[in-house]
Amino acid sequence: xxxxENQKAWxxxxxxxxxxxxxxxxxxxxxVNYSVQETFGDNTFFWAGVMWFEQVLTSExxxxxxxxxxxxxxxxxxxxxxxxxxxxxxxxxxGPWVPVCLVLMALPxxxxxxxxGAMWNIFALPDIGLLGRxxxxxxxxxxxxxxxxxxxFTMILMDVWHWTSLVVLLAYAGLVSIPDAYYQAxxxxxxxxxxxxxxxxxPKMKRVLTIAILLRFMDSFMIYTEPFxxxxxxxxxxxxxxxxDLVKIALGQFDLGPAAAMSxxxxxxxxxxxxxxxxxxxxxxxx
Amino acid sequence: xSLELINVSKRVxxxxxxxxxxxxxxxxxxxxLLGTTLSGKTTxxxxxxxxxxxxxxELRFNGRDxxxxxxxxRNVSMVYQQFINxxxxxxxENIASPLRVAGVAEGEIKRRVGEMSxxxxxSGMLDRRPSxxxxxxxxxxxxxxxxxxxxxLVLLDEPLANLDFKLREELRDExxxxxxxxxxxxxxxxxxxxxxxxxxxxxxxxxxxxxxQFGPTSEIYRNPxxxxxxxxxxxxxxxxxxxxxxxxxxxxxxxxxxxxxxxxASLADGKYTLGLRPHHVTPQDDGGQSIEVSGEVLVTEIxxxxxxxxxxxxxxxxxxxxxxxxxxxxxEVEQLFADVSQAFYFDASGALxxx
Numbered sequence: 126x127x128x129x130e131n132q133k134a135w136x137x138x139x140x141x142x143x144x145x146x147x148x149x150x151x152x153x154x155x156x157v158n159y160s161v162q163e164t165f166g167d168n169t170f171f172w173a174g175v176m177w178f179e180q181v182l183t184s185e186x187x188x189x190x191x192x193x194x195x196x197x198x199x200x201x202x203x204x205x206x207x208x209x210x211x212x213x214x215x216x217x218x219x220g221p222w223v224p225v226c227l228v229l230m231a232l233p234x235x236x237x238x239x240x241x242g243a244m245w246n247i248f249a250l251p252d253i254g255l256l257g258r259x260x261x262x263x264x265x266x267x268x269x270x271x272x273x274x275x276x277x278f279t280m281i282l283m284d285v286w287h288w289t290s291l292v293v294l295l296a297y298a299g300l301v302s303i304p305d306a307y308y309q310a311x312x313x314x315x316x317x318x319x320x321x322x323x324x325x326x327x328p329k330m331k332r333v334l335t336i337a338i339l340l341r342f343m344d345s346f347m348i349y350t351e352p353f354x355x356x357x358x359x360x361x362x363x364x365x366x367x368x369x370d371l372v373k374i375a376l377g378q379f380d381l382g383p384a385a386a387m388s389x390x391x392x393x394x395x396x397x398x399x400x401x402x403x404x405x406x407x408x409x410x411x412x
Numbered sequence: 413x414s415l416e417l418i419n420v421s422k423r424v425x426x427x428x429x430x431x432x433x434x435x436x437x438x439x440x441x442x443x444x445l446l447g448t449t450l451s452g453k454t455t456x457x458x459x460x461x462x463x464x465x466x467x468x469x470e471l472r473f474n475g476r477d478x479x480x481x482x483x484x485x486r487n488v489s490m491v492y493q494q495f496i497n498x499x500x501x502x503x504x505e506n507i508a509s510p511l512r513v514a515g516v517a518e519g520e521i522k523r524r525v526g527e528m529s530x531x532x533x534x535s536g537m538l539d540r541r542p543s544x545x546x547x548x549x550x551x552x553x554x555x556x557x558x559x560x561x562x563x564x565l566v567l568l569d570e571p572l573a574n575l576d577f578k579l580r581e582e583l584r585d586e587x588x589x590x591x592x593x594x595x596x597x598x599x600x601x602x603x604x605x606x607x608x609x610x611x612x613x614x615x616x617x618x619x620x621x622x623x624x625q626f627g628p629t630s631e632i633y634r635n636p637x638x639x640x641x642x643x644x645x646x647x648x649x650x651x652x653x654x655x656x657x658x659x660x661x662x663x664x665x666x667x668x669x670x671x672x673x674x675x676x677a678s679l680a681d682g683k684y685t686l687g688l689r690p691h692h693v694t695p696q697d698d699g700g701q702s703i704e705v706s707g708e709v710l711v712t713e714i715x716x717x718x719x720x721x722x723x724x725x726x727x728x729x730x731x732x733x734x735x736x737x738x739x740x741x742x743x744e745v746e747q748l749f750a751d752v753s754q755a756f757y758f759d760a761s762g763a764l765x766x767x
Contacts, residue, residue, distance in 0.1 A: 309458070309463050309492075314510055315484030316513070325498065
């Protein structure tokens, strides 16, 4: 069979290419540019090779914030995914309460991120915040601006409050797409609720849960606004996640070279981990 | 073995889904529930299975009242229109699942699944997942699962509806054989009169939540009790005509007249509704007691071996179905022949009075 060559088709791709180049590739290239040069502020640049990369990769500071980032991301995944599935399972599948539940669930997602940070900041203040005062009143010595443990607790609670809804909505979408007949068939077999969850609902939710884990992984790994507004990375450096550290280096210290190198490393970590997640989960599916 | 429905009905809110129904279903041949979508087939089946509560009435299995017995204790199995299998189980495990729940020994499971997969032509694919099978194979797996546990009651809810034409034909041929020597009550729901006729057994015609007629399939087809049963059991739909009997002559509105013979001869004078199946209206005179009818052609569907012509007569639309290719022009007035010796006559209430 003769394959028809149509090189004109490339012209249709050009607009998208131009757009992507403009908003992704070109900015990325400037970062690459900074990452391999040294600058002294008056727009003179000197070749630095992989110096910044070496510096970042060997710095304890980077290791520490990467470690905090990992702990944060895996903690919220460990809480939000099971919790989201659990909530989705308890939501009604038909009837007048469905839209009410959906709207209630979607509400946290509609709040701007900096507002979420500000809300929780005030909410958790030990002297005037509802949460802070209540915790202290019932006997906990709670102060998220002073004690790292409390800061972490608040930060994770805030993220769970803000983003579990996304997992709920995705899991719910997966659940409602299961035809009634599956539940009836299970009932005829005499399957217990746990077996129904394990052998029908979970396998049927697998696809949407993969998406949920990926989205939550990427978003939480890049999180900046909410913890920045809530704790500003403190107390000390205890809640300084990767992105907060990056901004400190780039804008606080104006170390463009190391900041650019760190950005690229940061980007590659997210890319690599997303790829690993996706491949592992999709391979499980194929087997 | 038998399943008896006594005064069974279902009401949800103000809507009557099933009107009080009495049925007695027995093994040997399929029991067919024939009716259009939303006629209540699925509701009726779910009540039989115990998946849906009865509003009134009683369900008896072998004379024993099982109305309140939970579904998992009834030994029923069901096959659905969608292909329902455990998504992450292999075909073997899918078929074996009811046996595992029942705690059957491993060797026995192997033997029975092997036997069943042989019968269902699934032997070569026992290690595959449902997602790696064709639609026909998925539905075979679901059927194998329903059959393997030797249920007393097997419910098949339009199991062939989602299959493509070829596979449907294939499974249609196999189905009666699968149930031939099983001692269980089999209920088969379908929207297609053809399937009912192919499977034989007994048929119940359903219309808007009522079982209008129940009996041996061919008898129901040949002697519809009323207009609705005749309508349900006719594809293309049965033709309706307004006729007047006066003396020994019957006159069709918009058509001709003919002498009343046979059962029609004893009808009292007055107005009746005539029911005539589409294959008794043909472009050529097939003999019998034919009268000429003519009307404007609305639609023609001509396949390789069959012609279907829709035309107007006496303010109604009639359908003619005949073998062979009979090209006619849409919009033309066409001359056709109606074999009125095959006609049914219904009175004003819709009950069959002659035919």
